Amino acid sequence: MATVLSASGEHVVAASDGLWLTAADAARATGWTLKPEGMCRDEACVPLPSSATRQGHVDVAAFWGRLGNPVLHDEGHETWVLGIGADARNEALADLAAADFTLCDLGGTPHTLSALRGRKVFLATWASW
Amino acid sequence: MIVAVAEDSRGTEQARQWIEQAKPTYWSLIDPDHRVAELYGMVNVPQSVWIDETGRIVRPAETAGSTDHFRRMDLKTRTMAPEDQAARMAARKAYLEAVKDWVLTGKHGLAADTARGKQPRITPEIALAHAHFRLGTWLRRHGNDAEADRHLAEASRLHPDSWNMWRQAADLEAVGNAGGPAFWARVQALGDKPYYPPPDLPGFGR
Numbered sequence: 001m002a003t004v005l006s007a008s009g010e011h012v013v014a015a016s017d018g019l020w021l022t023a024a025d026a027a028r029a030t031g032w033t034l035k036p037e038g039m040c041r042d043e044a045c046v047p048l049p050s051s052a053t054r055q056g057h058v059d060v061a062a063f064w065g066r067l068g069n070p071v072l073h074d075e076g077h078e079t080w081v082l083g084i085g086a087d088a089r090n091e092a093l094a095d096l097a098a099a100d101f102t103l104c105d106l107g108g109t110p111h112t113l114s115a116l117r118g119r120k121v122f123l124a125t126w127a128s129w
Numbered sequence: 130m131i132v133a134v135a136e137d138s139r140g141t142e143q144a145r146q147w148i149e150q151a152k153p154t155y156w157s158l159i160d161p162d163h164r165v166a167e168l169y170g171m172v173n174v175p176q177s178v179w180i181d182e183t184g185r186i187v188r189p190a191e192t193a194g195s196t197d198h199f200r201r202m203d204l205k206t207r208t209m210a211p212e213d214q215a216a217r218m219a220a221r222k223a224y225l226e227a228v229k230d231w232v233l234t235g236k237h238g239l240a241a242d243t244a245r246g247k248q249p250r251i252t253p254e255i256a257l258a259h260a261h262f263r264l265g266t267w268l269r270r271h272g273n274d275a276e277a278d279r280h281l282a283e284a285s286r287l288h289p290d291s292w293n294m295w296r297q298a299a300d301l302e303a304v305g306n307a308g309g310p311a312f313w314a315r316v317q318a319l320g321d322k323p324y325y326p327p328p329d330l331p332g333f334g335r
Contacts, residue, residue, distance in 0.1 A: 129299075
């Protein structure tokens with residue numbers, strides 16, 4: 001079993017041979033769905049080379065890298081990070097839409113930024129350090 | 130609404146006492162992975178982003194009222210000269226006044242083209258740095274300190290402008306390190322570059 005750290009959180013998956021995942025695990029970890037056209041999200045599809053897919057499995061590391069995103073793993077190949085590439089980040093920032101997120105308060109209750117739509121938001125970071 | 134986010138990879142451990150002291154009526158959230166910093170291109174705390182009612186960013190990430198006066202602090206007595214203290218408080222007040230003006234009248238919110246131009250620019254190095262930081266903090270959380278620290282060091286190497294990454298890594302080594310001698314040396318190495326670049330707002334003559 002491996003842990004994938006992605007934009008949608010932490011996902012425990014059954015990985016083999018690097019980060020080959022079932023289509024279901026790939027969808028959970030990446031948000032992209034395996035279809036005949038390739039990996040698809042919303043209306044966009046990215047074709048997969050035959051080397052990156054077999055029998056309903058996806059080489060997620062290869063796929064993610066093809067999107068221009070960083071892929072990292074620990075020495076034991078047990079923990080993987082599917083990062084977001086610079087182009088995707090800059091596109092999102094240029095769009096000016098405040099990126100959504102869900103984080104917990106001290107009590108463990110999750111709060112989602114987009115729930116505040118309709119009000120002005122002053123989003124401020126701080127740290128104990 | 131104020132959304133305060135603690136970029137604290139130790140989770141609630143150290144953030145709790147500050148939040149309980151503040152008794153906030155607003156959202157006070159914990160962000161161990163520094164996700165908000167990554168999403169908004171932030172590099173230091175305190176930084177803020179202003180978001181309008183439609184969910185659009187009207188002021189990209191900027192210093193939220195802090196100044197560089199602390200750099201003149203007497204490190205032995207940990208005190209600042211009265212003029213510096215006064216200037217520092219005046220700057221904080223000016224920033225909060227600007228926020229209030231915006232809430233009440235919309236003033237200081239930037240038009241889309243202007244805001245777009247002020248968004249942080251993410252390089253491939255910075256994007257990779259965030260991935261290393263994510264892995265490093267996760268490995269620290271799961272007891273793999275040596276390997277974690279290699280990734281955290283790589284994150285800072287790739288994104289040297291991120292005080293968040295460097296100071297968080299120092300804090301994970303030991304609470305207090307983020308404000309220790311290595312920190313002061315790194316601040317001094319800035320030379321004339323600002324630690325807290327001032328925002329383009331009244332009261333922050335640039």
